[in-house]
Amino acid sequence: MYAALWNFLPGPPWARALLCVGLGIILLAVCFEYVFPWLSDYMPFNDTTVGQ
C-alpha cells in the first residue's frame, strides 16, 4: 500500500518524502477538523450531565 504510494509519487526521493509529509499534514488537518469531532459524538466518555 505505502510502497504503491511511494512508486506513484513523482520526482526524486527527497521530493517524494516531502510530498508524503505534505499528504500526512493534510490527513492530520482533515482528521482534527472534521473526522475526530464527528467521531467524538459516539464516544461514551464525554458525558457530564445527569439524566438523558
Place this chain on the structure above:
Amino acid sequence: MNRTPTSAALFPTPVRPDGPRRRHAHHGGRRGGGLVAGVVGVFGELLVTVGVLLGLFVVWQLWWTDVEGARAQDQIVADMGWEEPEDDGSEVAVTSEHRDAPPVPGAPAAGETFAQLYVPRWGDDYLKPIAEGTDKATVLDTIGIGHYEGTGMPGELGNFATAAHRTTYGKPYNKVHELEEQDALVVRTEDTWYVYKVTESEIVLPENIEVISPVPGIKPGEPLPELTERYITLTTCHPMFSAAERYIVYGELDYWAPVSEGTPKELLEEG
C-alpha cells in the same frame, strides 16, 4: 539511475524485477506466494494505519480540544465585554452583602451566554462563561459551562444547576474535587454578583436526576416542599476520563450584590 521529475514519472513505475516483492515470491517457492505476501503486507499496513489514527484521536481528544476550548472560552468572556467595577479608574471597592431577595435574570435563549463563573479555589484567574442548555455541540464543547434548561436562574429560589467538562474542551470543572465546604462559587450576570458557598459534594450515577431538582435530593414525582433556599449544583463526569458516574457539588446562596458597588470580598482575597 538519475531521475528527473518528468511527466512520465507521474505514472506508477512498474515493480522492478529485482524489487523486494519479486524476491519474496521466489522465497515463497511456489506460485501465488507473492500475492499472499502482498495481501498480508497491505493488511498489516492497514492495521498500523488504524493504530496510528486511533493514537491521533486520543491526542486530539485529550490535548487539542483542550487547547482550542480554553482559547475559545477566553475569547467568549472577552467578547461579552462586561465592565469590571474598577474599569472606571476608581479604587477597588468591596461590595456589601445583600441578603434580601436578589434580582433574578430573565430566561435566556438556548445557547445564549448569560453569566460568568468565578471560583477562587481554582485560581485567581479562573473565569468561565455560562450559557443556557447542556447540548454538547453548541454549549458544553464550545462555550464551557451549561445551565440545565428549566432549572432555576442565578438568585432564584430553587436550584441553579450547571454542567461542564471535567477533562477536555477547556475542562471548566477540572478541579471540582478540590472544592471544600464554604468555598465561594461566584456567579456574575452583567449587573449582579451572586455569591454561593459550597455545602457538600457527592458522587452519583448518571441517572440520579434528583441532584438538579429545585431542592436537591427530591426525586421526580415526589412532592416538592416550599422553596426557601437558593441552591447551585455543579455536575461533571467522574472518574476523570470516564462517564461511569457524576461528581456533584452543591452550594447555597450566601449573599448577592450589584456589580456597581464593586467586587465581592471572596474575589479579592489572595488565594
